[in-house]
Amino acid sequence: xxxxxxxxxxxxxxxxxxxxxxxxxxxxxxxxxxxxxxxxxxxxxxxxxxxxxxxxxxxxxxxxxxxxxxxxxxxxxxxxxxxxxxxxxxxxxxxxxxxxxxxxxxxxxxxxxxxxxxxxxxxxxxxxxxxxxxxxxxxxxxxxxxxxxxxxxxxxxxxx
Amino acid sequence: xxxxxxxxxxxxxxxxxxxxxxxxxxxxxxxxxxxxxxxxxxxxxxxxxxxxxxxxxxxxxxxxxxxxxxxxxxxxxxxxxxxxxxxxxxxxxxxxxxxxxxxxxxxxxxxxxxxxxxxxxxxxxxxxxxxxxxxxxxxxxxxxxxxxxxxxxxxxxxxxxxxxxxxxxxxxxxxxxxxxxxxxxxxxxxxxxxxxxxxxxxxxxxxxxxxxxxxxxxxxxxxxxxxxxxxxxxxxxxxxxxxxxxxxxxxxxxxxxxxxxxxxxxxxxxxxxxxxxxxxxxxxxxxxxxxxxx
Numbered sequence: 001x002x003x004x005x006x007x008x009x010x011x012x013x014x015x016x017x018x019x020x021x022x023x024x025x026x027x028x029x030x031x032x033x034x035x036x037x038x039x040x041x042x043x044x045x046x047x048x049x050x051x052x053x054x055x056x057x058x059x060x061x062x063x064x065x066x067x068x069x070x071x072x073x074x075x076x077x078x079x080x081x082x083x084x085x086x087x088x089x090x091x092x093x094x095x096x097x098x099x100x101x102x103x104x105x106x107x108x109x110x111x112x113x114x115x116x117x118x119x120x121x122x123x124x125x126x127x128x129x130x131x132x133x134x135x136x137x138x139x140x141x142x143x144x145x146x147x148x149x150x151x152x153x154x155x156x157x158x159x160x
Numbered sequence: 161x162x163x164x165x166x167x168x169x170x171x172x173x174x175x176x177x178x179x180x181x182x183x184x185x186x187x188x189x190x191x192x193x194x195x196x197x198x199x200x201x202x203x204x205x206x207x208x209x210x211x212x213x214x215x216x217x218x219x220x221x222x223x224x225x226x227x228x229x230x231x232x233x234x235x236x237x238x239x240x241x242x243x244x245x246x247x248x249x250x251x252x253x254x255x256x257x258x259x260x261x262x263x264x265x266x267x268x269x270x271x272x273x274x275x276x277x278x279x280x281x282x283x284x285x286x287x288x289x290x291x292x293x294x295x296x297x298x299x300x301x302x303x304x305x306x307x308x309x310x311x312x313x314x315x316x317x318x319x320x321x322x323x324x325x326x327x328x329x330x331x332x333x334x335x336x337x338x339x340x341x342x343x344x345x346x347x348x349x350x351x352x353x354x355x356x357x358x359x360x361x362x363x364x365x366x367x368x369x370x371x372x373x374x375x376x377x378x379x380x381x382x383x384x385x386x387x388x389x390x391x392x393x394x395x396x397x398x399x400x401x402x403x404x405x406x407x408x409x410x411x412x413x414x415x416x417x418x419x420x421x422x423x424x425x426x427x428x429x430x431x432x433x434x435x436x437x438x439x440x441x442x443x444x445x446x447x448x449x450x451x452x453x454x
Contacts, residue, residue, distance in 0.1 A: 023182070023183070027182070030176055031176065034174045034176055037174075038170075038174070041170055041171075042170070045168070045170070048166055048167065048168050049168060050166065050168075056164065056166055057164065058164075059166075078182070078186075079182075081186075082182065082185060082186050082189060085186075085189035085190065085193055086189070088193065089189060089192065089193075094175070094180060094182065094185065095182055095185075097175055098174075098175045098176045101174075101175045105171070122166070
């Protein structure tokens with residue numbers, strides 16, 4: 001393995017090394033994120049988020065407050081590389097599906113955490129919004145969840 | 161009326177664990193892409209190989225004029241005179257050989273020599289034939305040189321050069337679309353050194369065709385196949401040829417070629433040996449090996 005060999009194959013390594021790095025690190029981070037999401041979802045089970053526009057029947061609220069939860073999530077080199085092939089062949093792209101699933105769940109968790117901090121256990125009218133914030137080289141996306149947290153509801157924890 | 165029960169359920173499991181392994185997905189996609197590219201390269205290359213020889217020869221000539229005719233003149237005037245005489249002698253012999261080879265009209269053959277020490281010769285676009293001094297030094301008779309020229313002229317006559325070049329350019333074109341930077345440079349380099357392209361080598365069938373044309377021309381000119389036999393013995397074997405020369409990769413090996421020659425000559429009723437003419441003096445008095453020319 002002399003210097004000449006590395007120079008000759010330089011273009012290959014420029015692709016291969018970030019690819020392996022992106023795969024290894026990306027997958028490790030993704031696993032860790034999923035673990036953390038599950039834990040927090042369990043911990044915040046008592047806060048409900050509904051998409052209904054009206055206060056559910058049988059619930060009386062003292063006050064209401066806007067709560068939001070935003071997250072910016074970025075693709076890794078590996079996912080983007082595979083996505084490049086998907087441009088040709090189409091089909092379901094699982095790499096981005098997990099990426100966006102994590103983003104939505106994280107955004108909802110942050111919304112629930114904000115609601116809990118405001119003393120609410122019921123958020124209604126929850127909506128999601130997404131914004132692309134980086135170019136197509138390594139795409140990033142912002143997912144934001146927002147809703148109306150009802151404070152001082154009776155009964156305090158409706159059902160659940 | 162009882163109010164509806166409100167609840168949020170936890171997702172059953174994470175998408176990450178539910179799906180296909182990403183590496184397998186990549187393997188499939190990359191494999192399919194490479195297969196597609198291979199098919200594309202093959203189809204485009206073979207189409208170009210089919211098409212190029214069907215284009216009029218005058219386009220080849222025009223390309224050759226653009227590529228070769230800006231060659232620098234020889235440095236000193238004494239050298240220049242010798243070089244002119246050398247070229248004239250080569251050209252005269254090539255014209256005699258071409259005359260018996262029934263070239264289609266509008267297909268001129270232009271021979272030049274190259275001071276390189278390589279034991280080789282090649283035909284390139286526009287009917288240009290280059291003979292290296294290394295080979296001239298080893299050829300001892302006019303018959304052998306005529307056989308060599310006939311072999312190269314046959315590559316021109318049957319448009320092997322055009323087919324090879326068309327193939328090479330088409331493949332480069334496809335690759336430059338897929339991988340713009342590197343391949344575009346490669347294609348540009350290929351065009352500017354079209355001569356090198358001929359060194360890529362022809363198919364074995366093309367070589368056999370050229371060999372049989374060389375035999376026919378030799379017999380027509382001299383009445384025997386001695387020149388062709390000498391030529392085959394002179395051409396380097398795989399072991400002692402410099403790496404990267406086309407002959408060792410594309411030409412059938414010497415023993416096989418000689419056997420085929422004997423069979424073909426016997427079929428024609430031509431002798432394997434006969435009268436030998438010495439090469440003209442200008443072709444024997446070559447400048448010192450490896451002398452820089454330009």
